[in-house]
Amino acid sequence: xxxxxxxxxxxxxxxxxxxxxxxxxxxxxxxxxxxxxxxxxxxxxxxxxxxxxxxxxxxxxxxxxxxxxxxxxxxxxxxxxxxxxxxxxxxxxxxxxxxxxxxxxxxxxxxxxxxxxxxxxxxxxxxxxxxxxxxxxxxxxxxxxxxxxxxxxxxxxxxxxxxxxxxxxxxxxxxxxxxxxxxxxxxxxxxxxxxxxxxxxxxxxxxxxxxxxxxxxxxxxxxxxxxxxxxxxxxxxxxxxxxxxxxxxxxxxxxxxxxxxxxxxxxxxxxxxxxxxxxxxxxxxxxxx
Amino acid sequence: xxxxxxxxxxxxxxxxxxxxxxxxxxxxxxxxxxxxxxxxxxxxxxxxxxxxxxxxxxxxxxxxxxxxxxxxxxxxxxxxxxxxxxxxxxxxxxxxxxxxxxxxxxxxxxxxxxxxxxxxxxxxxxxxxxxxxxxxxxxxxxxxxxxxxxxxxxxxxxxxxxxxxxxxxxxxxxxxxxxxxxxxxxxxxxxxxxxxxxxxxxxxxxxxxxxxxxxxxxxxxxxxxxxxxxxxxxxxxxxxxxxxxxxxxxxxxxxxxxxxxxxxxxxxxxxxxxxxxxxxx
Numbered sequence: 195x196x197x198x199x200x201x202x203x204x205x206x207x208x209x210x211x212x213x214x215x216x217x218x219x220x221x222x223x224x225x226x227x228x229x230x231x232x233x234x235x236x237x238x239x240x241x242x243x244x245x246x247x248x249x250x251x252x253x254x255x256x257x258x259x260x261x262x263x264x265x266x267x268x269x270x271x272x273x274x275x276x277x278x279x280x281x282x283x284x285x286x287x288x289x290x291x292x293x294x295x296x297x298x299x300x301x302x303x304x305x306x307x308x309x310x311x312x313x314x315x316x317x318x319x320x321x322x323x324x325x326x327x328x329x330x331x332x333x334x335x336x337x338x339x340x341x342x343x344x345x346x347x348x349x350x351x352x353x354x355x356x357x358x359x360x361x362x363x364x365x366x367x368x369x370x371x372x373x374x375x376x377x378x379x380x381x382x383x384x385x386x387x388x389x390x391x392x393x394x395x396x397x398x399x400x401x402x403x404x405x406x407x408x409x410x411x412x413x414x415x416x417x418x419x420x421x422x423x424x425x426x427x428x429x430x431x432x433x434x435x436x437x438x439x440x441x442x443x444x445x446x447x448x449x450x451x452x453x454x455x456x457x458x459x460x461x462x463x464x465x466x467x468x469x470x471x472x473x474x475x476x477x478x479x480x481x482x483x
Numbered sequence: 484x485x486x487x488x489x490x491x492x493x494x495x496x497x498x499x500x501x502x503x504x505x506x507x508x509x510x511x512x513x514x515x516x517x518x519x520x521x522x523x524x525x526x527x528x529x530x531x532x533x534x535x536x537x538x539x540x541x542x543x544x545x546x547x548x549x550x551x552x553x554x555x556x557x558x559x560x561x562x563x564x565x566x567x568x569x570x571x572x573x574x575x576x577x578x579x580x581x582x583x584x585x586x587x588x589x590x591x592x593x594x595x596x597x598x599x600x601x602x603x604x605x606x607x608x609x610x611x612x613x614x615x616x617x618x619x620x621x622x623x624x625x626x627x628x629x630x631x632x633x634x635x636x637x638x639x640x641x642x643x644x645x646x647x648x649x650x651x652x653x654x655x656x657x658x659x660x661x662x663x664x665x666x667x668x669x670x671x672x673x674x675x676x677x678x679x680x681x682x683x684x685x686x687x688x689x690x691x692x693x694x695x696x697x698x699x700x701x702x703x704x705x706x707x708x709x710x711x712x713x714x715x716x717x718x719x720x721x722x723x724x725x726x727x728x729x730x731x732x733x734x735x736x737x738x739x740x741x742x743x744x745x746x747x748x749x750x751x752x753x754x755x756x757x758x759x760x761x762x763x764x
Binding site: 425 | 522523525526529530533534712713714715716717720721
């Protein structure tokens with residue numbers, strides 16, 4: 195009798211385990227994906243989740259799946275794919291606010307600021323922190339778009355009272371001050387300076403070493419051209435060679451100064467863009483993690 | 484009595500259920516590996532590691548995933564992955580296999596210091612296991628890659644002696660008797676400083692040396708003739724300037740050429756040793 199029961203138990207358990215293997219529960223798969231995520235095996239985790247048959251899932255499970263996929267892509271810096279998944283999370287989901295906020299950030303980072311603004315505006319602010327976070331994100335985007343009047347308007351709604359936002363709100367306000375007092379340098383003026391004294395345009399643009407570096411070869415070629423003219427006259431080979439080289443270097447120096455101003459201006463704004471994006475990111479981590 | 488039977492049945496049910504589940508996953512992973520679907524197979528092996536607590540099954544899963552990573556040439560990942568398997572409660576015979584695998588992957592990943600350290604660990608902790616030929620070979624090759632030829636020759640001699648004993652063949656040439664002589668970068672720099680082109684010739688590039696002499700000579704010639712014609716500024720700026728630039732460039736170039744020469748010699752010697760050792764395995 196006992197022997198029969200023993201064999202029955204073995205048969206039953208092996209049959210049930212086969213059935214288990216065929217239909218793994220969604221929660222177990224989610225835990226397995228989390229295990230892979232913890233081991234920083236992001237591609238593997240995405241693979242496991244993408245294997246899920248979404249038609250067999252409940253709405254809550256589907257939202258969890260979309261959120262997890264969005265989050266995995268976010269960790270892999272694949273922000274486009276991340277935003278696409280996060281935006282599919284439904285408002286009923288507990289992940290909705292986090293998903294929307296991070297999707298908006300991803301879109302902002304990808305310079306899709308119009309879409310980001312739409313996403314932020316669609317978020318229903320249930321409490322004051324979320325409401326302020328919305329204003330904060332929109333203000334950050336306004337700074338990135340150099341829309342200073344709009345930033346000033348949004349800045350007025352900063353309360354500087356939420357622990358997660360205070361420091362970054364102050365930072366954005368400081369960036370606004372820096373950007374609004376920044377005087378744009380003129381490429382034409384830089385060109386004129388370099389025409390008067392080679393290299394001066396670059397010094398005006400803020401590149402002192404480059405300015406001195408540009409002055410020396412042009413000045414040397416100028417002196418050589420003068421010597422060739424004085425000794426050999428205008429038709430001498432030396433004058434023609436050195437004169438041509440001097441002309442090329444002189445004109446190139448003027449053009450270089452004009453380009454330098456544009457590069458420096460771009461670097462200036464790019465630096466602030468990075469600062470703004472970093473400050474937009476920190477509160478999201480603080481509030482939602 | 485009835486309670487005891489019930490307890491036993493529950494235990495059997497749970498154990499068999501989990502074991503067969505893990506074994507199914509294992510079989511699936513092995514099948515994917517045999518089909519060459521390495522990424523999917525490595526996920527399946529990870530599933531075994533996630534769901535199963537049996538050390539022997541986990542050991543098999545680690546070996547399986549290791550094969551996948553090796554096939555995908557992800558040797559750095561393989562090193563860190565197999566190192567994580569050290570925490571498993573395994574018998575020494577299996578633990579040293581994992582350590583050996585870690586050493587091999589470390590060599591393939593180009594982490595030669597780590598390979599030597601792992602080999603030394605294997606040699607000290609599992610001395611009987613160190614008899615494996617491949618481990619000695621990768622130790623010698625790693626030492627070679629780090630230019631530690633003196634240390635490598637000790638392992639090499641021991642390896643050859645063992646091979647001669649096992650195969651009754653003591654006619655193999657000892658390659659370490661002809662270690663390549665490397666040239667000194669400093670000597671090349673000094674030569675180029677005082678004798679234009681000599682550094683390049685020392686590095687085994689006489690044509691480059693000749694070009695260097697011509698370029699520096701042209702600068703000096705231009706300077707002297709300009710000075711004689713009364714073009715003093717031109718003589719200083721162009722003549723002396725171009726000579727100085729070519730001279731400095733020549734000094735730097737001779738250093739680079741000696742470095743390249745030495746690198747070529749080192750690679751050539753290491754390749755020769757590698758070829759011989761692998762043919763003996």
